Amino acid sequence: MDFTYTILIPLIPLAVFLILGINALKIKENVAGIVGVGGLLASTILSFYTAFQYFFKVGKVDGVYQTFVEKTVWMNFTDTLAIDMGVLIDPISVMMLVVVSTISLMVHLYSRGYMHGDQGFTRFFAYLSLFSFSMYGLVLATNLFQIYIFWELVGVSSFLLIGYYYTKPSAVAASKKAFIVTRFADFGFLMGVLMIGYYTGTFDFMALNNPAALQDLSSPIMQYSGITFMGFSVITTALVLIFAGGAGKSAMFPLHIWLPDAMEGPTPVSALIHAATMVVAGVYLVARLFPMFYFVEDGIALQVVAYVGGFSSLFAALIALTQHDIKRILAFSTMSQIGYMMMALGISGYGGVEGLGFTASMFHLFTHAMFKALLFLGAGSVIHAVHSNVLQEMGGLRKYLPITHITFLIAALAIAGVPPFAGFFSKDEILAAAYESNRLLFWVEWTVAGLTAFYMFRLYFGIFWGKERVYKHTPHESPLSMTLPLMFLAIVSAVAGFVPFSQFVSPDLAGYTTHIHMNIAAMSVGVGVLGIAIAWIMYKKETDIADKISSAFGFLYKWTYNKFYFDEIYLFVTREIIFKRIAQPFAWFDKKIVDGTMNLIGNSTVDISKKIKGAQSGKVQDYAFAFVSGVVIMVMVFIYFMN
Amino acid sequence: MEQIIFYILAFIMVFFAIASVSSRKILRAVVYLLFVLIGIAGFYFLIDYNYLAAIQLTVYAGGIIVLFIFSVLLIHHIDAEIEVATLARRILVGLASLIGAGLTLSVIWAHPFVVAENSTKPTEVREIGLGMLSYGEGGYILPFEVISILLLAAMIGAIIVAKGTRLTLKD
Amino acid sequence: MIPGVSIYEILTVTTLLFFIGIYGFVTRKNLISILLSVELMLNAVAVNFVVINKYLYPDMLQGVYFSVFIIAVAAAETALAISIIINLYRLATSVEVKATETMKY
Numbered sequence: 053m054d055f056t057y058t059i060l061i062p063l064i065p066l067a068v069f070l071i072l073g074i075n076a077l078k079i080k081e082n083v084a085g086i087v088g089v090g091g092l093l094a095s096t097i098l099s100f101y102t103a104f105q106y107f108f109k110v111g112k113v114d115g116v117y118q119t120f121v122e123k124t125v126w127m128n129f130t131d132t133l134a135i136d137m138g139v140l141i142d143p144i145s146v147m148m149l150v151v152v153s154t155i156s157l158m159v160h161l162y163s164r165g166y167m168h169g170d171q172g173f174t175r176f177f178a179y180l181s182l183f184s185f186s187m188y189g190l191v192l193a194t195n196l197f198q199i200y201i202f203w204e205l206v207g208v209s210s211f212l213l214i215g216y217y218y219t220k221p222s223a224v225a226a227s228k229k230a231f232i233v234t235r236f237a238d239f240g241f242l243m244g245v246l247m248i249g250y251y252t253g254t255f256d257f258m259a260l261n262n263p264a265a266l267q268d269l270s271s272p273i274m275q276y277s278g279i280t281f282m283g284f285s286v287i288t289t290a291l292v293l294i295f296a297g298g299a300g301k302s303a304m305f306p307l308h309i310w311l312p313d314a315m316e317g318p319t320p321v322s323a324l325i326h327a328a329t330m331v332v333a334g335v336y337l338v339a340r341l342f343p344m345f346y347f348v349e350d351g352i353a354l355q356v357v358a359y360v361g362g363f364s365s366l367f368a369a370l371i372a373l374t375q376h377d378i379k380r381i382l383a384f385s386t387m388s389q390i391g392y393m394m395m396a397l398g399i400s401g402y403g404g405v406e407g408l409g410f411t412a413s414m415f416h417l418f419t420h421a422m423f424k425a426l427l428f429l430g431a432g433s434v435i436h437a438v439h440s441n442v443l444q445e446m447g448g449l450r451k452y453l454p455i456t457h458i459t460f461l462i463a464a465l466a467i468a469g470v471p472p473f474a475g476f477f478s479k480d481e482i483l484a485a486a487y488e489s490n491r492l493l494f495w496v497e498w499t500v501a502g503l504t505a506f507y508m509f510r511l512y513f514g515i516f517w518g519k520e521r522v523y524k525h526t527p528h529e530s531p532l533s534m535t536l537p538l539m540f541l542a543i544v545s546a547v548a549g550f551v552p553f554s555q556f557v558s559p560d561l562a563g564y565t566t567h568i569h570m571n572i573a574a575m576s577v578g579v580g581v582l583g584i585a586i587a588w589i590m591y592k593k594e595t596d597i598a599d600k601i602s603s604a605f606g607f608l609y610k611w612t613y614n615k616f617y618f619d620e621i622y623l624f625v626t627r628e629i630i631f632k633r634i635a636q637p638f639a640w641f642d643k644k645i646v647d648g649t650m651n652l653i654g655n656s657t658v659d660i661s662k663k664i665k666g667a668q669s670g671k672v673q674d675y676a677f678a679f680v681s682g683v684v685i686m687v688m689v690f691i692y693f694m695n
Numbered sequence: 696m697e698q699i700i701f702y703i704l705a706f707i708m709v710f711f712a713i714a715s716v717s718s719r720k721i722l723r724a725v726v727y728l729l730f731v732l733i734g735i736a737g738f739y740f741l742i743d744y745n746y747l748a749a750i751q752l753t754v755y756a757g758g759i760i761v762l763f764i765f766s767v768l769l770i771h772h773i774d775a776e777i778e779v780a781t782l783a784r785r786i787l788v789g790l791a792s793l794i795g796a797g798l799t800l801s802v803i804w805a806h807p808f809v810v811a812e813n814s815t816k817p818t819e820v821r822e823i824g825l826g827m828l829s830y831g832e833g834g835y836i837l838p839f840e841v842i843s844i845l846l847l848a849a850m851i852g853a854i855i856v857a858k859g860t861r862l863t864l865k866d
Numbered sequence: 867m868i869p870g871v872s873i874y875e876i877l878t879v880t881t882l883l884f885f886i887g888i889y890g891f892v893t894r895k896n897l898i899s900i901l902l903s904v905e906l907m908l909n910a911v912a913v914n915f916v917v918i919n920k921y922l923y924p925d926m927l928q929g930v931y932f933s934v935f936i937i938a939v940a941a942a943e944t945a946l947a948i949s950i951i952i953n954l955y956r957l958a959t960s961v962e963v964k965a966t967e968t969m970k971y
Contacts, residue, residue, distance in 0.1 A: 708883060750937055763948070766951060777896045848942075
């Protein structure tokens with residue numbers, strides 16, 4: 053089977069980006085919308101066709117999914133080390149194609165309604181297309197360097213889209229923050245990529261992910277693994293550095309600070325980039341290199357992934373409890389759920405049922421993309437209706453926004469892990485995998501499941517129930533272009549759990565059968581329902597229980613409300629320590645010594661020439677005088693001093 | 696006799712030369728220059744080059760000075776005072792000129808010229824004419840013709856330049 | 867040669883004329899005056915040619931020829947210079963040197 057045509061999947065959005073971007077000022081809103089949606093629709097159709105072909109027709113040979121690679125050498129460094137460009141078709145990349153296409157198409161459709169009448173409508177669609185192109189390229193990358201290139205491209209698109217309202221200072225600050233923090237993390241990624249290239253002699257995923265070669269310390273790619281750096285093999289160090297890049301993009305602790313601020317972007321952007329696709333790129337990256345993470349030095353790097361993921365999920369869930377901005381609650385929820393996925397990857401094994409964690413992580417990525425995008429789009433619909441982000445200014449909206457209400461409820465139930473919605477199945481698999489391999493992380497995640505259910509329903513009750521506020525305009529339901537994606541995603545969120553995911557996605561590509569783990573399911577559903585029940589009591593009707601509790605835990609409440617003061621710590625470290633103690637002396641040295649020397653040369657030349665330019669008066673007489681005087685002096689010298 | 700005439704001529708030349716470069720009235724400066732040129736012509740007579748003296752008088756006194764006066768009258772009021780350099784500059788330049796003159800004179804006076812004493816034969820115009828048109832050794836036919844071309848070119852050039860843009864605009 | 871007058875005295879006079887010309891050339895600010903000074907210098911040099919010819923090589927006429935050429939070139943030069951001055955006056959309504967400084971620096 054030839055999958056060369058999949059190259060069109062990223063190229064179509066690129067073409068759309070170029071068309072819309074170059075003519076951003078000329079193209080009218082409706083044309084831009086049609087071109088943007090049309091381009092993405094083509095990519096989506098191709099993606100689904102690819103998925104259908106791959107999973108059901110040609111992918112499986114003797115029960116094992118094959119990997120198809122179409123590539124061409126782009127840059128040749130040595131005989132063995134080259135950067136290729138191409139497409140790689142395997143279960144997770146096809147799965148990601150489906151996710152990206154679905155969410156992106158829904159967001160494109162939704163944006164036509166949400167951004168209607170905005171001045172930069174065409175620009176917005178151009179950025180969205182650029183993002184889609186980058187994300188497809190990232191997903192289909194055949195080697196580490198290609199994924200790095202597209203990794204930076206999604207970073208740029210994210211930067212552009214967060215800063216879309218560039219007249220708003222907070223949006224500009226947020227876009228800068230997101231870009232700098234992720235760039236900082238990407239530096240680790242780049243270091244890791246270069247180390248891998250240097251020590252293994254290849255960037256290619258197919259060569260790197262070969263379990264036999266990874267286990268054989270004399271194989272070409274492992275021949276230098278004996279070299280150690282800070283007590284670990286260089287390969288492990290490189291993997292940890294790569295994970296740092298992934299953690300930056302996926303907003304893992306401690307590089308999470310940009311994600312909440314990124315909510316300054318338009319809501320569809322938050323749904324597409326900061327909930328469903330780009331932020332899971334880190335998870336995808338680890339999954340892409342999963343055999344390496346698992347086999348190199350008995351998975352030390354994987355342990356790091358597991359604990360960072362587990363801690364991040366708990367940390368973010370705690371912060372989400374107390375936030376007031378509905379988009380920020382969702383942002384922290386996203387961070388928490390990505391922590392789930394990372395943790396699941398981290399505790400996963402390899403081969404058969406052992407690989408449940410990997411499968412569960414990908415499964416959760418899939419389902420989470422659907423219901424989190426739905427939550428964001430629903431939140432966007434609410435914001436569209438009441439023109440506010442703040443939870444306290446909402447309430448009783450279920451009468452005004454019936455479709456948004458129902459779809460939001462479905463998404464909330466899904467994320468809370470209530471059967472039969474999608475989140476239940478993926479979360480159950482994650483918890484089951486954690487239960488088998490790491491009890492500590494299992495209990496952490498179990499707690500997080502309860503917290504998730506609580507804060508999601510705090511949000512739900514806060515928006516749609518409770519006391520009705522006084523609104524400037526009577527809220528009204530969003531137009532069909534916005535509610536249609538909501539309904540579609542709601543259906544997907546409701547039924548996606550029944551996809552037999554383990555048949556398709558597993559670390560060793562073989563596929564296996566899973567069943568629902570009743571004990572764990574009971575526990576997780578129990579804690580989820582408990583969370584919902586508490587939220588019901590506290591927020592269904594306007595009560596003062598919440599205030600009482602928050603004042604009782606005043607100190608803790610303040611900590612979580614201020615996100616454990618992480619922004620302040622970062623500011624302190626960057627401003628007080630890095631800027632003042634390190635950067636300023638360097639800047640001083642650069643300005644005064646390095647620039648100073650150069651400027652001195654230049655300035656003195658200019659000064660001297662300014663002083664002596666009077667001699668070039670342009671008057672023949674002055675020149676004649678100089679000439680005569682010179683002749684007189686020279687003759688005098690010759691006559692009286694030379695003899 | 697010749698000695699006295701020479702000294703008178705020398706005095707006239709130097710005096711009017713100084714007057715010419717220091718006068719603030721341009722027309723007067725031109726006239727002073729005329730006196731200097733006439734003095735030089737007289738000097739040529741004295742030295743027995745009558746032909747040169749005649750040229751000096753006709754070309755310089757008759758042609759060039761008239762040209763000067765003509766242009767002065769075209770672009771100046773007769774009694775317009777012209778701007779001169781600052782005193783400091785005049786002193787500085789004067790000093791430099793004096794030093795230069797002193798230096799040159801000291802060199803000249805220190806140099807032992809071998810003067811041919813016996814020659815007093817008068818120079819004939821015929822000889823000059825033959826030398827000018829001679830194309831043998833030591834003949835000046837080529838420079839002579841070049842000068843004629845130069846004069847023609849100067850004439851045409853002067854007409855075109857002085858006519859200014861009007862001539863070229865018609866093309 | 868002039869009886870009773872040595873070559874030194876004549877050369878002294880021409881030297882003085884030449885340096886007076888230089889003084890005028892540098893100090894004057896009017897183009898016509900500058901041209902006058904140039905004429906002074908040219909004449910001083912022409913006299914030098916003649917005198918040296920007469921005193922040192924009385925049988926030759928080279929100095930005379932050069933004087934004639936100098937007079938011819940001076941005539942050409944003056945004619946051109948004055949036409950340029952007139953044209954300049956038409957452009958700048960001035961014949962002061964400072965009016966022609968636009969090409970300075």
